[in-house]
Amino acid sequence: MTGKQFTSVWIREPRKATGPGRSRQEIVRAAVEMLDEQGLGGLSMRKLGAKLSAGATSLYWYVANKDELLELAYDEVWAEMTVPDPGRVGWRDSASALAHSMRQVILRHPWSADLIGSMPALGPHAMGVADRTRKMFKAAGFTGLDIDFANATLTAYVFGMTIPEIAWNTAMGERGYDADEMRAAVARAAAGHPDLLERINMDTHDDPQAMREMCFDFGLVSMLDGLERRLAT
Amino acid sequence: MTGKQFTSVWIREPRKATGPGRSRQEIVRAAVEMLDEQGLGGLSMRKLGAKLSAGATSLYWYVANKDELLELAYDEVWAEMTVPDPGRVGWRDSASALAHSMRQVILRHPWSADLIGSMPALGPHAMGVADRTRKMFKAAGFTGLDIDFANATLTAYVFGMTIPEIAWNTAMGERGYDADEMRAAVARAAAGHPDLLERINMDTHDDPQAMREMCFDFGLVSMLDGLERRLAT
């Protein structure tokens, strides 16, 4: 009864219409830019203020705190995800396209991966995506709770495959180069596990990027097959 | 050729055997304790130093920096995951048990969810898990790259289902209470999406915890069905 109050930008009253000063919108846009360029650790209220040539603390007029700003930025990421209309193509194709879209969006905004585990996605864009994917699974033939279970399963798969992928990307300095050095490092870590080692040395000549795509597709197809099976029962 | 050097504790030379002073081991244990209690944001080198009744900066003798300490702590989490021996039960049961174990371990150490996207899991315990799960999928009958794809698919699913779950848990203050208030907040956010709203109001009388278990199992079964299908082809 006396639990901590759950707070979120999306629950508070929105600010009045934008006056002549800066707008929340432009602050969020600048924040997203900064996050894309410098990552989650690269965003500070002071630096963001400077970027907008504002005093360090002016932003607090528009935003309660940094967390709230991140919630706002997070929702912008959801805005980029495209949910195809399941009417035009089959549900499998729709789901597949959604999955690929989500993955690409997250890879484009690696900092968003850190937020998935930190704050529920309650923004209007996230809600829009949830609503549309829900409709998609409903159209596919799922009923009752299964609609949401199937939905959760698909997005869980995409998140789970993509989030660790980002860890690798950032470890490699966000570029493709030095893949050999990386492989050597992994091989060193795998010492004592001949099985793993064999595997690591196997793909010396493969493009790691292409490899990950293959892996993603393998899992996605499996996932969808499994969901289809639920549908048949 | 001139890429940024990739660094990790697991690549550097280990420290000499422990002398009479503090040990790396005890520092990591204290760090894990602190992380469990206060989360990722609650761990600071200063506070950890104090907890060990050491000067604030003494830890730097044992650990290169905070990131390295987190890598060490992260691997401790992997140590808690149990991979059943696939010889005794079928591979599906093994995979299923592994999945549940992983989920429980992550939920027990919510801070680890933040690390999954930040650093590759290269510690000895993580490697041990990778090695054993690989063997599991091999024993199941997967061959070549499919062994690793299937492996990646399963862990992706577990990560993806569990990481956002943590976001909800922390938003609710890590307790079960105030679920109603939470639901009201979500409903408010879902305004304008009658479909979603209907769904949210549906489970007013359900235990959210039990609900998540159901959801997890639904997806897991789907996942395993899909993998089994790969096996048949």
Place this chain on the structure above:
DNA sequence: ACCTGAACACCGTTCAAGT
């Protein structure tokens, strides 16, 4: 070999004061 404190360059946030 191990530990310390001071110091540096940062943080997020509050708040009284300005326009």
Place this chain on the structure above:
DNA sequence: ACCTGAACACCGTTCAAGT
């Protein structure tokens, strides 16, 4: 209504100095 700077309570990390 909007913006500011000073101030507070923190950070991680370096390094010369101690034992």
